[in-house]
Amino acid sequence: MNTLPTILVLVRHGETDWNACGRLQGHTDISLNAHGHAQAERLAEGLARRGERFDVLYSSDLSRARATAAPLGQALGLPVIEEPALRERHFGVLQGLTLAEAAEHHPAAYAGYRQRRVDAVPEGGESLERFCARVSEVLTRLAVRHVGGRILVVAHGGVLEMAYRLAVGIPLSAPRDFALPNAALNRFCFSNGTWKVENWADISHLEGDAFDELA
Numbered sequence: 113m114n115t116l117p118t119i120l121v122l123v124r125h126g127e128t129d130w131n132a133c134g135r136l137q138g139h140t141d142i143s144l145n146a147h148g149h150a151q152a153e154r155l156a157e158g159l160a161r162r163g164e165r166f167d168v169l170y171s172s173d174l175s176r177a178r179a180t181a182a183p184l185g186q187a188l189g190l191p192v193i194e195e196p197a198l199r200e201r202h203f204g205v206l207q208g209l210t211l212a213e214a215a216e217h218h219p220a221a222y223a224g225y226r227q228r229r230v231d232a233v234p235e236g237g238e239s240l241e242r243f244c245a246r247v248s249e250v251l252t253r254l255a256v257r258h259v260g261g262r263i264l265v266v267a268h269g270g271v272l273e274m275a276y277r278l279a280v281g282i283p284l285s286a287p288r289d290f291a292l293p294n295a296a297l298n299r300f301c302f303s304n305g306t307w308k309v310e311n312w313a314d315i316s317h318l319e320g321d322a323f324d325e326l327a
Contacts, residue, residue: 116260117303119310120251121166122275123266125180126151127294134210137176137268138203138237144179151295151318156183158317159297166190167261170254172198172268180295181266188264197250200268204237230284240284247274255302272298279307293318 126148130137144152166188171181173194181192206214206221214222224232230241238246247270254263269292276282276290279300291313299311 115304117301118255118259119262120255120300120302121164121262121264122272122298122300123155123180123184123264124269124272124292124294124296124298125172125174125176125266126155128176130208131294136203136206136209136211136214138200138207139174140207141175144176148176148294149179152180152183154317154319155180155295155297156187159184160187161317164188165262166264168258169193169264169266170195170198171266172196172200172271174199174268177266177268184264184266190264195250195254197246198265198267198271201240201243201270202236202238204234206234206237228285228287243270244274244278244284247271248278251275251307252302252305269294275300275307276309276312279309 126144128137128142128148129145130142132145169181169185169188169190170193171177173196177198178192178194185192203225204221205218206225209217211222214225218234221234224234228240231239233239254265272292273288276298277284293313293315295315295318297311297314297317299309301308301310
């Protein structure tokens with residue numbers, strides 16, 4: 113039986129100092145920097161100008177996501193519902209390190225990360241395979257819970273990457289070749305158990321000012 117399509121708009125949190133200097137954040141609770149707060153405000157203003165309406169607003173429970181979601185909730189008149197399953201991947205011993213520091217201090221874990229070995233688990237952390245399964249479960253659960261509705265979700269770059277790969281069919285082991293800018297809008301449609309990307313990496317509300325590690 114066909115079901116009504118559910119629209120899900122995913123947002124990566126605004127910029128942090130660790131984004132800017134290339135440190136792996138993972139579950140470490142890093143705050144937005146001044147630029148990240150400004151991005152969150154512009155995002156909220158942009159959605160309000162467009163007259164966008166959503167039924168519900170979810171956020172990762174980490175502070176950089178919550179601080180990005182707060183002005184969205186105010187602009188849209190929605191409470192922010194925290195969902196821990198929307199957290200970034202847990203990088204274990206690599207958290208807080210730049211890639212150069214990771215290579216020096218934890219070469220085995222770094223090799224698994226750089227080679228995108230899907231079953232490699234950094235000590236104390238989460239494999240890429242397990243992380244992807246977590247993202248798939250939580251996004252599908254939210255879409256089914258709000259079938260036919262419009263959902264706004266604030267999460268992390270890794271969460272958005274997994275969602276895009278799942279929708280487009282890109283293997284986890286393949287290098288990332290698509291953008292993941294901070295505070296961008298990324299629109300998905302969920303229908304009959306299938307995800308489809310409708311619009312990706314929209315930063316028009318930011319006037320082109322958004323960080324992405326690929327750059």
